[in-house]
Amino acid sequence: RFDERSQIVRTLLTWKVNEDYVYNSQPALNYLRWLAHPAIRNVYDIAHARPKAVAGESTYFEVNSRPEDAPSARKAAERAELRACKRQPVGQRPKTCSG
Numbered sequence: 317r318f319d320e321r322s323q324i325v326r327t328l329l330t331w332k333v334n335e336d337y338v339y340n341s342q343p344a345l346n347y348l349r350w351l352a353h354p355a356i357r358n359v360y361d362i363a364h365a366r367p368k369a370v371a372g373e374s375t376y377f378e379v380n381s382r383p384e385d386a387p388s389a390r391k392a393a394e395r396a397e398l399r400a401c402k403r404q405p406v407g408q409r410p411k412t413c414s415g
């Protein structure tokens with residue numbers, strides 16, 4: 317069980333093995349919200365706003381954002397909106413419906 321003080325701490329590997337790591341913490345209750353979001357597929361969706369790793373330096377960041385703000389979640393919402401628009405007859409589609 318998590319409470320408001322619980323934290324998730326993770327190490328993210330960048331593509332240069334054993335050179336560049338990014339360290340991250342996130343409130344555990346926030347993490348559970350991310351896990352519950354259907355558009356979030358992996359930890360890199362959660363860490364989308366991470367800083368660029370610098371070789372030889374420790375890079376640390378915190379995640380306190382909402383899963384709805386992740387690029388993958390915004391794209392999923394846009395696709396769902398477009399699908400909903402396309403289900404409507406052409407003459408009845410709102411002007412905001414593109415595609």
